[in-house]
Amino acid sequence: GENVEQHPSTLSVQEGDSAVIKCTYSDSASNYFPWYKQELGKRPQLIIDIRSNVGEKKDQRIAVTLNKTAKHFSLHITETQPEDSAVYFCAASKSQAGTALIFGKGTTLSVSS
Amino acid sequence: GAGVSQTPSNKVTEKGKYVELRCDPISGHTALYWYRQSLGQGPEFLIYFQGTGAADDSGLPNDRFFAVRPEGSVSTLKIQRTERGDSAVYLCASSSTADSPLHFGNGTRLTVT
Numbered sequence: 089g090e091n092v093e094q095h096p097s098t099l100s101v102q103e104g105d106s107a108v109i110k111c112t113y114s115d116s117a118s119n120y121f122p123w124y125k126q127e128l129g130k131r132p133q134l135i136i137d138i139r140s141n142v143g144e145k146k147d148q149r150i151a152v153t154l155n156k157t158a159k160h161f162s163l164h165i166t167e168t169q170p171e172d173s174a175v176y177f178c179a180a181s182k183s184q185a186g187t188a189l190i191f192g193k194g195t196t197l198s199v200s201s
Numbered sequence: 202g203a204g205v206s207q208t209p210s211n212k213v214t215e216k217g218k219y220v221e222l223r224c225d226p227i228s229g230h231t232a233l234y235w236y237r238q239s240l241g242q243g244p245e246f247l248i249y250f251q252g253t254g255a256a257d258d259s260g261l262p263n264d265r266f267f268a269v270r271p272e273g274s275v276s277t278l279k280i281q282r283t284e285r286g287d288s289a290v291y292l293c294a295s296s297s298t299a300d301s302p303l304h305f306g307n308g309t310r311l312t313v314t
Contacts, residue, residue, distance in 0.1 A: 089259070094243075120300075122302060122303075124305075130307070131292070131305040131306060131307050131308065132244065132292070132305050133305070134302045134303070134304075137302060177243050177244070179243075187249075187257065187299070188234065188246045188249045188257050188259075188260065189234070189246070189303060190246060191236075191243035191244045191245075191246075192243050193241075193242055193243045194241075194242070194243050
């Protein structure tokens, strides 16, 4: 089955800096890669996703890149703000019926002002 | 409803007891997922329903765990003979199709004493 590795496990940056979180996946058939943000005690919430037919997707300060050959994808947050502090999870799945989303172990991002 | 609803929000039970956790997905969502999240970990896949049937139950850790979705809407996760190692937050998520982003509930925090 699919296995998703995520690095780093913790990341501390100064406000205004960029943050990059990287994930690798094992199943070359996976084609859907979402990122979730989870604040303490809250539910995971989707912040951005990418499908295998594109290499990059941006949404304001957040971008995701995908390298299918290397089987890795990354989350990029620019101009970080204290409210970006949270745990971020990457995930992967084969987006057809009957396949589940498999998550990485998470990255705790701390943005200090 | 406006989002995925899970009840109870907290459940404390004694080792060996039986528990049921309920999930009300977003109205009209055909896909429903159960995940388990331990402290400091990513959501761990348990089971996925498409309609009334379990499309993938490969994540259920053993036969003490069972889930149903008899009418294709509400789902119940059942745990028999609970063990202290079952303590975790149990998350439910739904999506409009198998190919759509997941929307998570707030989870049920299960504590087995």
